[in-house]
Amino acid sequence: MNERRGWRSHPLVQLTLVRYREFIREPEAVFWVFIFPVLLTAGLGIAFRNQAPAKIPVVVVEGADARRVAEAVGRSSAVSVQVLPDSAALRTLRTGKTSLAILPGPGGSVSYRFDPDRPDARTARLETDDALQRAAGRTDPVASSEQRVREPGSRYVDFVVPGLLGLNLMGSGIWGLGFAIVDARKKRLLKRLVATPMSRAQYLASFLLSRLTLLVVEVGVLLGFAVLVFGVPVRGSPVAILGVCLLAALTFGALGLLIASRAQTVEGVSGLMNLVMLPMWIFSGVFFSASRFPNALQPAIQLLPLTAVNDALRGVMLEGSGLAGLSGELAILFGWMVLAFALALRLFRWR
Amino acid sequence: MPSPAPPPALLVRNLRKRYDDVVAVDGLDLEIGAGECFGLLGPNGAGKTTTIEICEGLTQPDGGEVVVLGRRWGRDDRELRELLGISLQETQFSEKLTVIETVTLFRSFYRAGPTPDQVIGLVQLEEKAKARVGQLSGGQRQRLALACALVGDPALLFLDEPTTGLDPQSRRQLWELIEGFKAGGRSILLTTHYMDEAERLCDQVAIVDHGRVIARGTPRELIASLRAEHVLEFAVAEGIRLDPETLRAVDGVLGAHASNGTIELQVAELHRTMPALLGELRRQGVQLTELRTHSATLEDVFVSLTGRRLRDE
Numbered sequence: 001m002n003e004r005r006g007w008r009s010h011p012l013v014q015l016t017l018v019r020y021r022e023f024i025r026e027p028e029a030v031f032w033v034f035i036f037p038v039l040l041t042a043g044l045g046i047a048f049r050n051q052a053p054a055k056i057p058v059v060v061v062e063g064a065d066a067r068r069v070a071e072a073v074g075r076s077s078a079v080s081v082q083v084l085p086d087s088a089a090l091r092t093l094r095t096g097k098t099s100l101a102i103l104p105g106p107g108g109s110v111s112y113r114f115d116p117d118r119p120d121a122r123t124a125r126l127e128t129d130d131a132l133q134r135a136a137g138r139t140d141p142v143a144s145s146e147q148r149v150r151e152p153g154s155r156y157v158d159f160v161v162p163g164l165l166g167l168n169l170m171g172s173g174i175w176g177l178g179f180a181i182v183d184a185r186k187k188r189l190l191k192r193l194v195a196t197p198m199s200r201a202q203y204l205a206s207f208l209l210s211r212l213t214l215l216v217v218e219v220g221v222l223l224g225f226a227v228l229v230f231g232v233p234v235r236g237s238p239v240a241i242l243g244v245c246l247l248a249a250l251t252f253g254a255l256g257l258l259i260a261s262r263a264q265t266v267e268g269v270s271g272l273m274n275l276v277m278l279p280m281w282i283f284s285g286v287f288f289s290a291s292r293f294p295n296a297l298q299p300a301i302q303l304l305p306l307t308a309v310n311d312a313l314r315g316v317m318l319e320g321s322g323l324a325g326l327s328g329e330l331a332i333l334f335g336w337m338v339l340a341f342a343l344a345l346r347l348f349r350w351r
Numbered sequence: 352m353p354s355p356a357p358p359p360a361l362l363v364r365n366l367r368k369r370y371d372d373v374v375a376v377d378g379l380d381l382e383i384g385a386g387e388c389f390g391l392l393g394p395n396g397a398g399k400t401t402t403i404e405i406c407e408g409l410t411q412p413d414g415g416e417v418v419v420l421g422r423r424w425g426r427d428d429r430e431l432r433e434l435l436g437i438s439l440q441e442t443q444f445s446e447k448l449t450v451i452e453t454v455t456l457f458r459s460f461y462r463a464g465p466t467p468d469q470v471i472g473l474v475q476l477e478e479k480a481k482a483r484v485g486q487l488s489g490g491q492r493q494r495l496a497l498a499c500a501l502v503g504d505p506a507l508l509f510l511d512e513p514t515t516g517l518d519p520q521s522r523r524q525l526w527e528l529i530e531g532f533k534a535g536g537r538s539i540l541l542t543t544h545y546m547d548e549a550e551r552l553c554d555q556v557a558i559v560d561h562g563r564v565i566a567r568g569t570p571r572e573l574i575a576s577l578r579a580e581h582v583l584e585f586a587v588a589e590g591i592r593l594d595p596e597t598l599r600a601v602d603g604v605l606g607a608h609a610s611n612g613t614i615e616l617q618v619a620e621l622h623r624t625m626p627a628l629l630g631e632l633r634r635q636g637v638q639l640t641e642l643r644t645h646s647a648t649l650e651d652v653f654v655s656l657t658g659r660r661l662r663d664e
Contacts, residue, residue, distance in 0.1 A: 011459040014455060015459075018456055192499075195407055196460040197461060
């Protein structure tokens with residue numbers, strides 16, 4: 001007979017260790033939680049890196065004046081010029097390989113053919129015309145010079161990293177809890193556990209505790225990668241970031257618990273989880289700003305928990321907000337957390 | 352002065368439970384003495400699992416009284432959880448944990464009990480202590496389930512179909528373990544649909560059918576109640592209809608049933624009945640295709656009570 005001894009044999013510690021072991025021993029879960037977001041960040045960061053803006057391809061239609069026009073346009077640093085026969089030139093325009101076709105006319109005149117709805121075509125028209133007018137001897141009455149600004153924080157990768165962080169918190173919270181609980185219910189392990197003196201609150205708490213410990217690693221890996229490799233700025237305090245992530249993890253954990261509170265099969269719970277997460281994938285401003293959606297939708301979009309997480313993370317990382325400056329977002333998250341927990345505890349089935 | 356009889360480990364009175372329109376338990380009574388190994392024997396769907404889960408405090412009964420170790424569900428839950436050891440039907444433990452991790456987890460829920468290593472020794476899983484649950488055989492998984500039932504040093508052990516689906520060797524190994532726990536003085540309630548399991552392990556048996564106890568006693572008493580020590584089983588050539596009732600008149604036949612194309616006669620003395628039966632069959636012009644005898648078992652008790660076999664699905 002032995003009395004229980006030591007902190008390691010405390011049921012909450014044991015339950016949390018189990019959660020942790022089950023996660024670590026599932027290579028796929030480790031991949032999706034830790035490695036996938038880093039790969040995604042790397043991919044997006046490279047695809048949308050800021051580079052010298054590519055030259056816009058334009059085409060000059062072959063004819064008597066074509067060579068002179070092409071040479072003049074070629075002096076612009078913004079466009080690249082090609083000379084092609086009539087039909088070939090128009091085909092490149094039609095298929096989008098070039099943005100603008102230049103048709104030299106009689107007496108040195110030119111006519112531009114382009115799609116005015118395409119911003120690159122409009123730019124090409126301005127640049128090309130500018131180059132031609134200067135080559136023909138125009139002098140500009142106003143002297144102008146340029147100062148170029150390239151600051152971290154305004155690039156796409158800076159925008160997308162907080163979004164990916166939020167997405168990751170949502171995914172690991174909802175999948176992590178939902179799957180594990182429904183799996184245990186299906187295997188009748190939940191029923192076996194409640195047949196012991198185990199505290200049900202401690203069982204549920206173990207999920208949140210393990211989420212919080214893994215969260216530090218999860219956020220650390222993704223943020224560390226983004227900061228070191230892409231120089232993504234973290235202007236606010238790390239404490240504020242951790243605070244937002246903590247609240248986000250608890251909120252999504254509560255949602256996961258709610259989704260899993262009754263489902264009997266893994267298939268059933270997967271459907272529910274997708275139903276909950278898909279709108280947030282689309283509307284919550286992960287890959288592009290949520291403000292692109294119509295105004296009528298904005299109140300609903302702003303209330304989504306992932307929107308609140310993304311806005312709060314962008315606030316801290318890009319604008320250096322403190323937690324006090326994010327009270328709106330934090331209040332929305334807190335509301336979701338309390339609501340989801342209360343409902344989950346009311347609905348939860350142990351068998 | 353004689354010491355008062357110890358209180359029963361489990362007392363069930365007029366237990367009732369229905370699911371939608373199926374009556375699972377229909378006025379069932381049980382009494383299990385302290386230190387007794389009690390078997391609930393019955394076919395699938397007889398209400399055994401519902402009964403045991405009500406006693407385990409996992410299912411709410413519709414009516415009746417359940418007193419476990421002198422305590423009641425709804426009032427003494429926390430205390431009862433510490434005192435009971437439970438092995439459910441078809442629990443799958445997490446496949447990614449090792450045996451020792453699983454047992455340590457369950458041990459952490461109880462105030463007192465043996466160490467995880469001691470429990471693993473009890474169920475003879477020492478060699479598999481560090482193996483993942485996913486790599487265990489069916490028999491080893493059942494022994495792990497048993498280990499998790501024993502971590503709190505329970506006064507009463509509930510085992511729901513502990514050997515279902517196991518190969519004969521694993522079953523015998525599990526029986527030896529359970530016999531060991533009986534020797535330790537704990538009370539055990541086990542359900543099974545294997546009559547040999549009940550005969551070997553149980554001091555007392557209740558035969559359950561359609562949610563009621565239809566017979567109870569020691570396995571020996573129940574078999575003796577047949578007044579027939581032997582069972583004669585035979586089959587006749589296909590196409591011949593033979594009414595078992597016509598054989599009741601044969602000398603020494605105490606009961607006759609037809610099931611699955613064979614006819615079973617309960618017989619007190621083989622040496623008297625066998626020649627008489629062969630004579631009767633010859634008289635009816637019936638040709639035998641099969642003839643077997645065995646000593647009467649609990650299965651035969653069930654057949655004589657219900658006209659059905661235990662494992663007719």
